[in-house]
Amino acid sequence: xxxxxxxxxxxxxxxxxxxxxxxxxxxxxxxxxxxxxxxxxxxxxxxxxxxxxxxxxxxxxxxxxxxxxxxxxxxxxxxxxxxxxxxxxxxxxxxxxxxxxxxxxxxxxxxxxxxxxxxxxxxxxxxxxxxxxxxxxxxxxxxxxxxxxxxxxxxxxxxxxxxxxxxxxxxxxxxxxxxxxxxxxxxxxxxxxxxxxxxxxxxxxxxxxxxxxxxxxxxxxxxxxxxxxxxxxxxxxxxxxxxxxxxxxxxxxxxxxxxxxxxxxxxxxxxxxxxxxxxxxxxxxxxxxxxxxxxxxxxxxxxxxxxxxxxxxxxxxxxxxxxxxxxxxxxxxxxxxxxxxxxxxxxxxxxxxxxxxxxxxxxxxxxxxxxxxxxxxxxxxxxxxxxxxxxxxxxxxxxxxxxxxxxxxxxxxxxxxxxxxxxxxxxxxxxxxxxxxxxxxxxxxxxxxxxxxxxxxxxxxxxxxxxxxxxxxxxxxxxxxxxxxxxxxxxxxxxxxxxxxxxxxxxxxxxxxxxxxxxxxxxxxxxxxxxxxxxxxxxxxxxxxxx
Numbered sequence: 001x002x003x004x005x006x007x008x009x010x011x012x013x014x015x016x017x018x019x020x021x022x023x024x025x026x027x028x029x030x031x032x033x034x035x036x037x038x039x040x041x042x043x044x045x046x047x048x049x050x051x052x053x054x055x056x057x058x059x060x061x062x063x064x065x066x067x068x069x070x071x072x073x074x075x076x077x078x079x080x081x082x083x084x085x086x087x088x089x090x091x092x093x094x095x096x097x098x099x100x101x102x103x104x105x106x107x108x109x110x111x112x113x114x115x116x117x118x119x120x121x122x123x124x125x126x127x128x129x130x131x132x133x134x135x136x137x138x139x140x141x142x143x144x145x146x147x148x149x150x151x152x153x154x155x156x157x158x159x160x161x162x163x164x165x166x167x168x169x170x171x172x173x174x175x176x177x178x179x180x181x182x183x184x185x186x187x188x189x190x191x192x193x194x195x196x197x198x199x200x201x202x203x204x205x206x207x208x209x210x211x212x213x214x215x216x217x218x219x220x221x222x223x224x225x226x227x228x229x230x231x232x233x234x235x236x237x238x239x240x241x242x243x244x245x246x247x248x249x250x251x252x253x254x255x256x257x258x259x260x261x262x263x264x265x266x267x268x269x270x271x272x273x274x275x276x277x278x279x280x281x282x283x284x285x286x287x288x289x290x291x292x293x294x295x296x297x298x299x300x301x302x303x304x305x306x307x308x309x310x311x312x313x314x315x316x317x318x319x320x321x322x323x324x325x326x327x328x329x330x331x332x333x334x335x336x337x338x339x340x341x342x343x344x345x346x347x348x349x350x351x352x353x354x355x356x357x358x359x360x361x362x363x364x365x366x367x368x369x370x371x372x373x374x375x376x377x378x379x380x381x382x383x384x385x386x387x388x389x390x391x392x393x394x395x396x397x398x399x400x401x402x403x404x405x406x407x408x409x410x411x412x413x414x415x416x417x418x419x420x421x422x423x424x425x426x427x428x429x430x431x432x433x434x435x436x437x438x439x440x441x442x443x444x445x446x447x448x449x450x451x452x453x454x455x456x457x458x459x460x461x462x463x464x465x466x467x468x469x470x471x472x473x474x475x476x477x478x479x480x481x482x483x484x485x486x487x488x489x490x491x492x493x494x495x496x497x498x499x500x501x502x503x504x505x506x507x508x509x510x511x512x513x514x515x516x517x518x519x520x521x522x523x524x525x526x527x528x529x530x531x532x533x534x535x536x537x538x539x540x541x542x543x544x545x546x547x
Contacts, residue, residue, distance in 0.1 A: 002127055002128060002129050003129075004121075004129045004130065004131050005033070005128070005129070005130045005131070006031075006130075006131050006132070007031045007032060007033045007130065007131075007132045008025075008030040008031045008032065008132060008133055008134060009021070009025050009030055009031070009032045009033075009132055009133070009134040009135075009136060009447075010032075010033055010035060010120065010122055010130055010132040010134070010135055010136070011025075011032060011033070011034045011035070011136040011138055012034075012035050012036075012108050012135075012136070012137050012138060012139055012385070013034070013035075013036060013043050013137070013138035013139050013140065013143070013381075014034045014036040014038070014041045014042065014043055014046075014098070014102050014104075014138075015041075015042060015043015015044050015045065015046075015138060015140055016043065016064070016421075016432060016433055016436050017043070017136075017138035017140065017420040017421050017436045017439075017440060018034050018036070018043060018136070018138035019034075019041070019064075019089070019092060019098055020064065020420075020436060020437055020440040021034075021136050021138060021420070021440050021443075021444070022034055022098060022101055022102075023066075023096060023098075024440065024441065024444050025444060025447075026101075028444065028447070028448060028451075030447075032101055033101055033102075033103060033130070034101060034102040034103065034138075035103050035106040035107075035108050035122070035124065035130070036102055036103065036104050036105075036106060037105070037106065037107040037108075038104065038105075039104050039105055040086075040089075040104065041086075041089040041090070041092075041093060041098060041099065041102065042085065042086055042089045043138070043140055043143075044140050044142060044143065045082060045085045045086055045089065046086070047143075047164050047165065047166075048082050048163075048164070048166075049082050049083075049086075049166050049168075050082075050161075050163040050164075050166040050185065050188070050189055050370075051166075051172070051188075051189055051192035051193050052081075052188035052189050052190075052191055052192030052193075053081065053082040053163075053185075053188055054077075054079050054080060054081040054082060054188065055079050055080050055081075055085060056079065056184070056213075056274075056275070056331060056332045057079075057245065057274075057431040057432065057433075058078050058079055058245075058274050059075045059077070059078055059079070059080065059218060059223075060075070060223065060226060060231060060234060061234060061235065061238055061244075061245065061246060061431055061433065061434065062080070062431065062432065062433060063088065063433060064092070064433065064437070065235040065238075065433070065437060067231075067232075068095065069091075069092060069095060069096075070227065070231060071227060072095075073088065073091055074220050074223045074224075075218060075223065076217060076218070077215060077216070077217055077218060078214070078215055078216050078217075078218055079213060079215055079274075079332065106124045106125075106126075106128070107124060107125040108122050108123070108124055108125075108385055109123055109124065109125050109385065109386060110122065110123045110385065110386040110387070110388075111123075111135055111385055111386070111387045111388070111417075112387075112388045113388065113389045113390060113414065113415060113416075113417075115390050115415075118133065118415070118416070118456045118457045118529065119131050119132065119133055120132050120133070120134070120135045120416065120417070122135070133416055133456075133457075134416045134417075134418075134447060135416060135417045135418070136417075136418055136419070136420070136443065137381075137382055137385075137417065137418065137419035137420070137422065138419070138420050138421070139381030139382055139384075139385075139419070139422065140381055140421055140422070141377055141378045141381075141421060141422065141427050141428055142164075142374075142377055142381075143380065143381035143384075144376040144380030144381050144384050145162050145164040145165060145373075145374075145376075146373055146374050146376050146380075146493065146494060147162060147371055147373060148373055156369075158369075160369055160370075160371065161370055161371065162370075162371040162372075162373070163185045163186075163189060163370065163371065163372050164185075172193050172196060172197050173196045173197070174196075174197070174198045175197050175198060176197065176198055176199045176201075177193065177197045177199070177200050177201070177369070177370060178200075178201040178202075178203060178369040178370065179200065179201070179202050179203065179369070179370045179372055180203045180369055180370070180371055180372065180373060181203070181205075181371065181372035181373045181374065182202060182204045182205075182206070182207075182208045182372070183208065183329070183331070183372060183374055184208075184329055184330075184331030185372045185374070186202075186208070186372035187208055187210050187331045187333050187336050188331070189370060189372055190202060190336065190339055191333065191334055191335055191336050191339060194339045194342060194344070194345055195342075197344065198344065199344050199345075199346070200339075200342075200344060200345045200346070201345075201346045201348060202340075202345065202346070202347050202348065203348045203350050204315065204316075204347060204348065204349055204350060204351075205350050205351055205486075206322050206323070206328075206351070206486065207315065207316050207317065207318060207322050208330075208331065208336075209296075209299060209322075209325055209326075209328070209330050210330055210331050210332065210333040210336050210337075211273070211274070211275065211277050211278060211299075211330050211331070211332055211333070212270065212273045212332070212333065212334075213273055213274065213332035213333060213334050214271075214272065214273025214274065215334055234246060238431060238434040238508075239434065239438060239508060239509065239512055240508075240509060241507075241508065241509070242279060242283075242429075242507035242508060242509070243275070243279040243429060243430050243431060243507070243508065244426070244430035244431040244434030244435055244508045245274075245275065245279060245280075245430075245431050245434075247272075247275075247276055247279070247280035248280060249279065249280065249281065249282070249283040249285075249507075250265070250280070250281065250282050250283060251283050252282060252283075253282065253283075253284050253288070253291065254282040254284055254285070254288065254290070254291035254294055254295075255288075255290060255291065255294075257282070262294060263298070265282070266295070266298045269281060270298075270302060273332070274332060275330070275332070277295070277299070278325075278326045278330050279429070281295060281326075282295075285325070285326055286326065286327075286479045286480060286505070287478060287479050287480065289324065289480060289483075292321075292324045292325050292326070292480060293321070295325050295326070296321045296324075296325040299317075299325060300317045300318075300319070300321075303316065303317040303337055304317050306337045306338060307337055307340065307341070308341060309340075309341065312340050312341075312347060315347060315349050316337060316340065316347070317337075323483060323484035323485065323487070324480040324483050324484060327479070327480050327481050327483060327484035327487060327489065328484045328487045328488075328489065329428065329487075329488070329489065374488060374493055376494050376497070377428075377488040377491070377493070377494075377502065378422060378423050378427070378428070378488075378491070378502040378503065379399060379403065379422075379423050379491070379502065380494075381422070382395060382419060382422060382423070383395060383396035383399060387414065387417070389411075389413040389414035389415065389417070389459075390413045390414070390415065390459070391413050393413075395411065395414065398411075399423075400498070401498060402469075402498050402500050403423045403424060403469065403500065403502065404465050404466070404469050405423055405424040405460075405465060405468065405469060406460030406461075406464050406465040406468050406469075406525055406526075407424075407460075407468060407514060407515050407518060407525070408422070408423060408424030408425035408426070408439075408468075408472075408503075408504050408511070409422075409425065409439055409442070409443065409515075410459070410460050410526075411459075411460065411465065412459055412460045412461065412462050412465045413459060414459060415457040415458060415459040415527075415529070416457050416458065416459070418443045418446075420435075420436055420439045420440055420443070421435055421436050421439065423502060423503075424468070424469065424472050424502070424503065424504055425439060425503065425504055425511070426503060426504045426505075426506075426507065426508055426511045427503055428489060428502075428503045429503060429504075429505060429507070430508050434508060435508065435511075438508075438512055438515075439515075442515050442516075442519065445519065446458070446519070446523065449519075449523065450528075454530055454531040455528045455529065455530060455531065456529045456530060456531045456532070457528070457529045458523065458526040458527065458528050458529070459526060459527050460525055460526055460527075461525055461526065461527055464524075464525030464526070465525075468514075468525075471506075472501050472503075472504055472505075473500065473501055475501070475504070475505045475506045476490075476500070476501030476505055477501075479505060481501060481505070482499075488502075489501070489502060489503065490502065
């Protein structure tokens with residue numbers, strides 16, 4: 001019989017969220033273990049090792065804000081690649097001994113709440129059993145790959161790789177390769193492999209409205225000067241901007257600016273690169289179609305200047321916007337639009353010619369397709385686990401008709417269960433570490449409050465959950481999000497998934513105020529259950545061990 005392992009907190013996932021939870025829960029004197037499906041640290045950055053994979057939030061704010069971790073670490077680029085990110089996680093482990101509390105190759109398949117003992121019971125794929133008072137879901141927004149049901153895919157003779165499960169060894173030099181999908185991942189892969197393959201065929205359904213990255217090397221001297229002068233200021237600034245980045249939206253309505261002022265503003269944002277043209281634009285870009293059209297017209301002009309072929313111009317940067325700009329996730333590019341002028345690259349518009357079948361020899365290619373078809377975003381990492389709360393109903397079943405959450409970090413009838421950087425949080429519209437650190441600290445403060453006040457369990461009230469979920473929906477409906485078909489922001493990229501606002505679109509400052517107000521008000525949006533004197537086997541983790 002498998003022996004049950006006991007902890008105060010079980011964390012699923014060893015990316016930024018899971019590691020931040022571990023570091024800071026340890027400081028509270030709690031016993032913590034991370035269960036990680038992969039064989040090393042990194043979460044998303046363990047799996048994201050496809051050609052060209054890199055961060056799209058710029059240094060220095062894409063890292064932990066703890067001075068103990070940034071004072072001795074330097075980056076080589078403004079936007080680090082996946083290898084450097086993985087090296088960073090190894091550095092964090094060397095500093096703080098993270099791996100001693102991580103169980104690798106431990107994919108959690110079920111989590112069941114016991115309302116009598118106020119404990120979660122978790123089971124891994126290999127049959128191990130764990131028990132804890134608290135469950136922290138650090139599965140991220142993109143942990144469950146999505147592969148469309150292509151007819152014939154299982155009979156294809158060549159290599160097929162999804163970018164989220166890239167093999168450690170994969171030599172594409174002089175190969176004939178096809179890429180299905182031109183989202184953020186597709187853009188990065190296309191840029192990286194187009195110079196080395198013999199021929200690349202790109203299958204595009206929707207034009208990707210990518211923005212210039214403006215990548216550059218950054219010196220040790222430059223970073224040391226910033227560390228001495230402004231790092232703490234920069235990390236504090238994150239919580240004051242809409243996106244948790246260092247630049248913010250301009251509150252001035254687009255059409256209140258003169259044409260000359262608008263062009264000057266757009267040019268400045270364009271030259272700065274990164275997400276300045278999106279998350280540093282005029283604020284009404286997200287709510288006003290005319291304002292959005294102005295931004296798209298500027299984007300289209302800039303991109304078409306880089307594409308000499310008129311036919312390709314219309315496929316990649318059409319005169320009619322494929323969807324409101326910024327209502328699907330833009331990515332950052334370095335030479336994406338120039339790739340299509342290479343003689344070894346062919347672009348296929350599958351909006352006109354849908355992929356019906358993958359034959360034995362592929363889609364007019366011979367060596368193999370790369371599937372850059374994305375993820376079951378935001379909810380997929382959570383619903384992939386059979387999670388059952390007080391009523392025994394799986395969370396996947398509950399959320400099939402729409403997400404219900406309170407503050408984008410907990411759900412009614414699932415006591416002592418929290419998630420970070422997931423459904424109804426600002427995740428996809430913010431710098432990851434900004435949202436992660438705030439939410440993680442908020443959850444830890446709630447746990448501390450429970451311990452200080454002898455509270456055994458908490459769960460959101462249905463009323464509080466409904467009010468918050470309705471707020472997320474209202475904010476989404478007030479924007480242009482619904483006009484972007486098949487957007488993963490709305491869950492519309494997955495057949496059968498309810499189309500709804502998956503993330504909190506009101507910005508980081510509004511979100512943090514909602515959470516902080518809840519704490520100041522004594523967590524009134526939660527049902528609380530006091531600790532009681534119990535028989536052995538029903539009390540603390542120590543009682544359970546003794547029993």
